[in-house]
Amino acid sequence: MQGSFINKSYSNTTNSNQYIVKPGDSLYSIAKAHNTTVEELKKHNNLISNMIYPNQILFIPRKSECLTENVNDNKTYVTLPSETLKDIMNKYNVCLNDLEEYNDLDKLKLEGNQMLLIRKKEEKKYHVVEENEGLEDILSKYQLSPYELLKLNEDIIIYTGNKIIIEK
Numbered sequence: 320m321q322g323s324f325i326n327k328s329y330s331n332t333t334n335s336n337q338y339i340v341k342p343g344d345s346l347y348s349i350a351k352a353h354n355t356t357v358e359e360l361k362k363h364n365n366l367i368s369n370m371i372y373p374n375q376i377l378f379i380p381r382k383s384e385c386l387t388e389n390v391n392d393n394k395t396y397v398t399l400p401s402e403t404l405k406d407i408m409n410k411y412n413v414c415l416n417d418l419e420e421y422n423d424l425d426k427l428k429l430e431g432n433q434m435l436l437i438r439k440k441e442e443k444k445y446h447v448v449e450e451n452e453g454l455e456d457i458l459s460k461y462q463l464s465p466y467e468l469l470k471l472n473e474d475i476i477i478y479t480g481n482k483i484i485i486e487k
Contacts (some may be wrong), residue, residue, distance in 0.1 A: 336379040337423045340371050353379045365395055372432050376422065394438070400431030411437055433472065444486040450479050461485045 338349060346357045346369050363380045367413060371377070375480060396407065404424070408414060421436040446457060454477070463485065471484040475485065 338377045338379050339423075340373055340375040340377060342373045344371065345369070345375075346371060349377065349379075355380055374428055374430050374433055376434050376436075378436070394436070396435045396437050398429060398431055398435060402429065402431070404429060407435065407437075413437060443484050445482045446485045448477060448479050448481050448483060449450045452479070457483075457485075 323464070326484065336353070338353070340349070346360050346366075349371075350357045350360050360377060361369070364377050391429070398407070399418055404415065408418065415424075417438065418435065421438055446461070448457070454465070454468075457463070457477075458465060461468075463471075468483075468485075471486075475481065475483055478482055
């Protein structure tokens with residue numbers, strides 16, 4: 320049996336609270352305790368039924384979340400019984416910090432059928448600006464237009480020794 324990987328458009332989960340399901344919990348009791356609905360919990364966690372399990376992590380939507388823009392590169396992963404965090408990190412090429420950013424790993428006792436949110440950060444290629452290197456040199460070297468370089472580095476000042484983004 321393999322773990323499940325579910326693509327999902329989540330509302331921004333940094334605006335979510337996490338809840339670890341306890342024995343005897345139901346979606347109804349969790350929804351009531353967090354001032355939300357069963358349907359919102361199911362939608363926010365990509366659940367197709369009302370079945371939940373002890374130690375499963377649920378993302379609880381915050382009230383303002385209804386107005387936030389969806390992020391399409393979040394994924395949930397349902398763990399296997401014997402799987403470790405290291406296995407998951409290797410399997411999906413993410414580091415522990417990436418997992419910790421979206422999951423409360425301090426409270427997590429990793430068991431089978433738990434849901435983890437995995438969001439791999441975009442890998443970018445950088446260039447360190449060298450002394451006496453002009454903008455034209457950089458544009459030519461990476462075959463970029465001035466507009467493309469500025470778009471990649473909107474908040475970065477380009478100067479000697481600075482690391483600039485040359486490809487997303």
